[in-house]
Amino acid sequence: MSTKNWLVYHDIADNPAVQALFDSAVAQIAGGTPPALNQDYPVGFMVAGQKLLGTAVLEYRLRQAPAADLAYPDLRDFVARLRVLLGWNEIGHTLHRWVHAWLRDPYFVNQGHNWSAHWVRKSDAPAADLPDSVYRFACDIALGDLKYGPSYARVSAEEIFDWVTQLGSDLPAQLLKQGTGELPPALARWQGEGASATANDALAVIRITQRAASQAAYGQVLDYLVQLLSTTDFPRSYAIEYRGPTKVYLPIPGLPRKGVHQLFAAAAAYPGLHERIAAYAHAAMREYHWYQNLEDVHCAMPGSFAVFALAWADARFAPLALDYLHTVDGEHQSLHGQFVEAYIDAHGLDATSLAYLIACAGNIQHLRHRKSYPARMANVASLQALLALRQQHGGDAPSPVAALRAQMTAQSTVEPAFAEVRRTLWGDAVCQDQGRRLIARAPEALRPLYAQVFAPAVGRLPG
Numbered sequence: 001m002s003t004k005n006w007l008v009y010h011d012i013a014d015n016p017a018v019q020a021l022f023d024s025a026v027a028q029i030a031g032g033t034p035p036a037l038n039q040d041y042p043v044g045f046m047v048a049g050q051k052l053l054g055t056a057v058l059e060y061r062l063r064q065a066p067a068a069d070l071a072y073p074d075l076r077d078f079v080a081r082l083r084v085l086l087g088w089n090e091i092g093h094t095l096h097r098w099v100h101a102w103l104r105d106p107y108f109v110n111q112g113h114n115w116s117a118h119w120v121r122k123s124d125a126p127a128a129d130l131p132d133s134v135y136r137f138a139c140d141i142a143l144g145d146l147k148y149g150p151s152y153a154r155v156s157a158e159e160i161f162d163w164v165t166q167l168g169s170d171l172p173a174q175l176l177k178q179g180t181g182e183l184p185p186a187l188a189r190w191q192g193e194g195a196s197a198t199a200n201d202a203l204a205v206i207r208i209t210q211r212a213a214s215q216a217a218y219g220q221v222l223d224y225l226v227q228l229l230s231t232t233d234f235p236r237s238y239a240i241e242y243r244g245p246t247k248v249y250l251p252i253p254g255l256p257r258k259g260v261h262q263l264f265a266a267a268a269a270y271p272g273l274h275e276r277i278a279a280y281a282h283a284a285m286r287e288y289h290w291y292q293n294l295e296d297v298h299c300a301m302p303g304s305f306a307v308f309a310l311a312w313a314d315a316r317f318a319p320l321a322l323d324y325l326h327t328v329d330g331e332h333q334s335l336h337g338q339f340v341e342a343y344i345d346a347h348g349l350d351a352t353s354l355a356y357l358i359a360c361a362g363n364i365q366h367l368r369h370r371k372s373y374p375a376r377m378a379n380v381a382s383l384q385a386l387l388a389l390r391q392q393h394g395g396d397a398p399s400p401v402a403a404l405r406a407q408m409t410a411q412s413t414v415e416p417a418f419a420e421v422r423r424t425l426w427g428d429a430v431c432q433d434q435g436r437r438l439i440a441r442a443p444e445a446l447r448p449l450y451a452q453v454f455a456p457a458v459g460r461l462p463g
Contacts, residue, residue: 072133088148128167151237175202192220204235210244229283239293252342256298268309325359351385362417383449415457
């Protein structure tokens with residue numbers, strides 16, 4: 001059929017026979033029996049031995065749907081199936097081009113700039129004469145941004161809602177007031193014993209009111225949150241607006257005193273709820289997603305306060321805390337650094353706190369050196385624990401932050417987190433001296449341990 005490795009949409013014009021391949025792919029996807037999927041990048045489908053780019057198949061299907069005669073249910077279901085196959089990040093750009101072509105470009109002009117757009121109605125634009133199905137599909141794309149896109153996709157979702165509203169549709173207002181209607185009624189409006197909640201999957205807001213300060217009431221709230229997040233397509237970046245009877249917070253300086261913090265700090269006081277708090281954390285944690293009602297300086301991945309509360313209350317949940325510290329987007333969040341500092345203050349520099357420090361140092365832009373650290377490390381147990389962790393994690397794949405640091409400093413890719421821990425514990429001057437004066441002044445029993453700590457790493461350089 002073609003000697004090209006991948007067929008794209010414009011190949012249809014060059015060879016009409018190619019259209020039959022795209023028709024076949026569209027029909028198979030719509031029918032629930034999609035063609036074989038090539039999951040290596042670029043992602044696409046295999047039809048009659050020919051590779052079709054996945055986004056090209058979507059573009060072809062969208063161009064089959066003129067605005068005047070948009071078969072909304074069929075197109076909605078097709079995109080839903082394609083999202084499952086390819087992922088939202090793969091298809092989102094193509095869907096936004098459709099919105100731009102039908103809603104934005106004919107009717108709006110950007111009076112801002114690329115980094116801060118300000119779209120206003122064109123003075124010479126014709127009156128919008130678009131069917132409701134176009135507005136519904138555009139709002140579906142906005143909701144897809146909220147549910148499946150990264151946290152910053154909220155900006156594009158809000159733009160789409162604004163364009164639809166300015167063009168005369170009240171659909172965004174209905175969605176923001178009532179949600180999509182796709183949540184089970186028992187979850188959209190939940191009533192428990194001593195607590196109640198509402199969830200709006202268009203606003204991505206969960207509002208919880210708790211009246212009883214009891215293990216049973218907190219347990220019901222936790223079970224509700226787990227069910228909402230694990231059984232529905234509720235947006236992964238969301239806000240929890242909580243009002244409860246117990247005003248208590250974790251003893252961690254710098255954490256925002258918000259309702260979501262209060263909820264998990266209070267619930268963690270009941271050991272019988274710890275496993276349910278952990279279940280929420282597992283359901284909530286997603287890299288590149290955030291609680292939406294926290295200021296930028298306090299931005300936190302969903303699950304943050306649950307993890308902090310559990311790790312503070314019960315050492316059995318150290319593996320969960322480590323999983324969190326390796327998952328969180330350390331380029332944009334710093335609260336986990338405050339958690340680790342406070343944990344060290346409370347528990348000393350033992351094996352657990354040092355493990356937290358290494359995980360955090362590998363996934364944050366900068367940890368501060370504190371004058372109390374060198375003295376707290378000046379013992380056999382702490383130094384041996386640090387060396388054991390260095391050996392244990394020496395072969396781990398570096399986090400994005402650590403990998404970038406390694407690239408910039410030409411360090412071994414297995415060492416950047418440990419090098420950052422050394423700087424955090426002993427400061428820049430000691431590290432620049434490679435610990436020589438520290439080793440010389442140390443007690444005899446500690447010198448060989450310090451020598452191993454400051455010994456250069458053995459590993460490959462970044463390519």
